[in-house]
Amino acid sequence: MISKSLSDDKPVGVIGAGNFGSVVANLLAQNRKVLLYARDEKVIKRILDTRENRGHIIHGNIEPTNDLADVARKCNVIFPIVPSEHFRSMMRQLSAHLHPYHILIHGTKGFDVTLPAGQSLESITKLNRGQVKTMSEVIMEESVAVRVGCLAGPNLSKELAAGQPAATVIASHFNEVITIGKKLLKNEQFQVYGNNDVVGVELAGVLKNIIAIAAGALSGLGYGENAKGLLVSRGMVEMVYLGRALGGNTKAFLGVAGVGDLVTTCNSSLSRNFTIGLRLAKGETLKEILESTDEIAEGINTVRIAKKCADYYKVRSPITNTLYQVLFEDLTVKQALRYLMRYPLNVDIDFL
Amino acid sequence: MEVVEKKNKNKKYKPILEDIPDWPVYQLSKNRKEFIEEVAQKSLSRIKELRPTPKQIIDELETTVYREQQRMKRNRWRVDPVDEPKFWGSIKDELVGLTGKPPEETQSKAEELLHRIVWRYANEIAGNFNASSYKVTREIVKFWFARLLNGARVKKFGAFFRNRYSLRDKIHIVGKVKHIRHLATKGTVIMVPTHFSNLDSILIGWVIHSLGLPAFIYGAGLNLFNIKIFAYFMNSLGAYKVDRRKKNLPYLETLKLYSTMAIQKGAHSLFFPGGTRSRSGMIEKQLKLGLLNSTIEAQRNLYIDTPAATDVRKIFIVPVTLNYHFVLEAPDLIDDYLSVKGQDRYLPEQDKYGSWQLIQFLFKFFTKGSNISVSIGRGLDVLGNYVDDDGNSLDAQGRIIDTRDYFISSGQVTVDKQREDEYTRMLSQRIVSEYHRINRVFASHLVAFVAFEMWQKKHPKLDLFGLLRLPEEDQVLEYEEFRETCKRVRKQIYRLKDDDKVYYATHLKGKIDLVIRHGLDNVGIFHLKRPLLINKEGNIITRDFNTLYYYHNRLVGYDLEKFI
Secondary structure, eight states: OHHHHTTOOOOEEEEOOSHHHHHHHHHHHTTSOEEEEOSOHHHHHHHHHHSEETTEEOOTTEEEESOHHHHHHHOSEEEEOOOHHHHHHHHHHHHTTOOTTOEEEEOOOSOEEOOOTTOOTTTOOOOOTTTEEOHHHHHHHHSSOOEEEEEESSOOHHHHHTTOOEEEEEEESOHHHHHHHHHHHOBTTEEEEEESOHHHHHHHHHHHHHHHHHHHHHHHTTOOHHHHHHHHHHHHHHHHHHHHHTTOOHHHHTSIIIIIHHHHHHHOTTSHHHHHHHHHHTTOOHHHHHHTOOSOOHHHHHHHHHHHHHHHHTOOOHHHHHHHHHHHSSOOHHHHHHHHHTOSOOOSOOOO | OOOOOOOOOOOOOOOSSOSGGGSHHHHHHHTHHHHHHHHHHHHHHHHHHHSOSHHHHHHHHHHHHHHHHHHHHHOOOTTSOTTHHHHHHHHHHHHHHTTTSOHHHHHHHHHHHHHHHHHHHHHHHSOOOOHHHHHHHHHHHHHHHHHHHHHHHSOSTTGGGOOSOOHHHHEEEEESHHHHHHHHHHSEEEEEEOOOOTTHHHHHHHHHHHTTOOOOEEEEEGGGGGSHHHHHHHHHHTEEEEOTTOOSHHHHHHHHHHHHHHHHTTOOEEOOTTSSOOSSSSOOOSOOHHHHHHHHHHHHHHHHHSOTTSOOOOEEEEEEEEEESOOTTHHHHHHHHHHHHHSOOOOOOOOOOOHHHHHHHHHHHHHTTOOEEEEEOOOBOTTSOBBOTTOOEEOTTSOEEOGGGGGEETTEEOOOHHHHHHHHHHHHHHHHHHHHHHOEEOHHHHHHHHHHHHHHHHOTTOOHHHHHTOOGGGOEEOHHHHHHHHHHHHHHHHHHHHTTSOEEOGGGSSOHHHHHHHHHHHTTTTOSSOSOEEOTTSOEEOSOHHHHHHHHGGGTTSOOGGGO
């Protein structure tokens, strides 16, 4: 029944013409017509004039648009890919045009935080799951869409754009969403896996950003592969613990969106989170780094949020905690590492 | 002494459909024969879908026969029909006769046997709604309840025949009454109450009648039909029978189709989604998904059968909570719960209460001041969205949603079981949260909760079982401290109410001493061993920690523990 439903020739929507949004639009465009929504008129004009955006050549099947209502009207399947801090406000605008038949598969790796009045992310000491939401939860809260999924995995934009082999996970409670997502995205160089644990996959995708910053820092100190192996494996354990406290299952962390994504980001100097860690280790402060870049590294907020959640749920998370101190207090990367190496916990695996 | 419930709006409601012949349940029973045949046909084809080869069907038949014969040997009930052994014996013989026959012959024969079985099951399940016996029951109940109430409470000669009190003074119906009356005219109402006591079914039956709604059909445990007085009530109220001993595939499919198709035909239905009575006294957290799933399936079938843009009869889910000071079976329920929790052992279904105990209880109930309240929640569509009085589904912003859209893939209504399983899970979560929201806190719940939690706090090292075995000399709470804690917790309950997270009975307001007294007087009022009492020194003691735990559990899930 699902296969029949794919025979229609409706275009697919992508919301957000950022780096990853453009890449996903290009992937989709190989199979379908795509409507790419951008907030900024200039971006649309640029795409129309030059067929280029964010260093990607935009596929001929892609039509840029500034009209959210039009995207919702013309498309049954929509991929929202906007930074987590704008995600909720985007959903509020889109919500009025959505119906329960819409399928939404997001590709945003970050948390949404709702704070009590008068509090800021800096001032609040602890955060619980009532305040911290994943993007699929934001979609469900803000709209009538229920067939929701997420896209996560080792997907470095530049490699995808270059057509190198890669894989991704589409996670959803609905097999229908997974099947459609697979059909839309799959091509010879791009493998798509399915998973039913949406929150687990989302958490894996978000929490790995923390470890990516740490990996950058290790690299910045000039350490080699042993150190990285240590970080990846211990980081993995920490992700599992945090992830379970926040409502995910262990399994999701062992898959493409967990270990797969973690290894990729920890080895890639292309990733923004990695770069931040690298520069921290070279002695720059967070403030200096932020001033010199206009790209958003989701990892910084993730550290802040994850640390406060860990405090609330009493999860042992040494890497996140020390990284928090490096970013927002005045611990140096060297001190942090010394502390971690002396951390008294030495059971290898105790979560399986 | 009794803190008087504020004179509530419990007025009498006119029936929404005057004549019984207009009632969906009557239509169903009038065409009983055809309906049963339809159910049998549908279950037959469903089972054939699930077991596509003749070999699988025969395997299924063999398992079914085996299990049925085991059941008859081990666990026979008074209600079981006398011809049972004969029926299953003949099925078995014919099954044995099939071995070695050519496949074409076995296939048609196996299907015929299967049809006989599901037809028999459908007949067993189907209710016997009978308009005149419904009316008789209704009058009997009204008459005798009035006699009991007035005889006991109006202390004058001849009081027995007065009509000063009616059942409406004992049972308070609060919540979205008009709303549900509207919905019952617009579509099919599925009432899903919490389940604490065997009396619930009768209580709900009365509530439905007193709201002026036509009779609802509902699945009642076959074990209840063993008790004659219940059997009479239920048969006349439109109950169909659910036999929890039968776990074989043909039975389960037939049962599910019976309820799905009755809903599809517009019969207002009632079921307890918790499955059985709450053993712990907590509001249900886990619901049985099978029956909820059948509402979603019925709604989807209705959309498939009706072309788009025409009006479809919608199905509305109405959560209801029943709030008691006293649950007759509490000591046994909590025993069951504790023994299962303590050690995973099998828990047989047993009913220690015969007709006599029930009459005794009813008499006590009507003669003493213990009230029951029934909270009616707002209607939901099958996806758990609120609906307005006209039956339109609304989203959080109040925009109208077309429920059909949930079943649409690329412009068409499709059948997707996995999707509907997921919808069922969502609906069940929604119902649970509605239960907590419309639950009405009684003074007796408050005192039980506070007392138990105070003891827990005084002995933080003890686990539940340790606490329940607390030595008698430790089972005392200073009244002053108890009073202050009750006040604190009550304040938090007020706050929750302001956030629309719970309700409370009017008697919870006012002087805290009176509220505590009301609570102590009523909590588990008819148990031999009272869960809470005041001793000679004026302090709080318990005679039965287990039932105290049971009544305490009613307020679990609101994060009130922090305020102890």
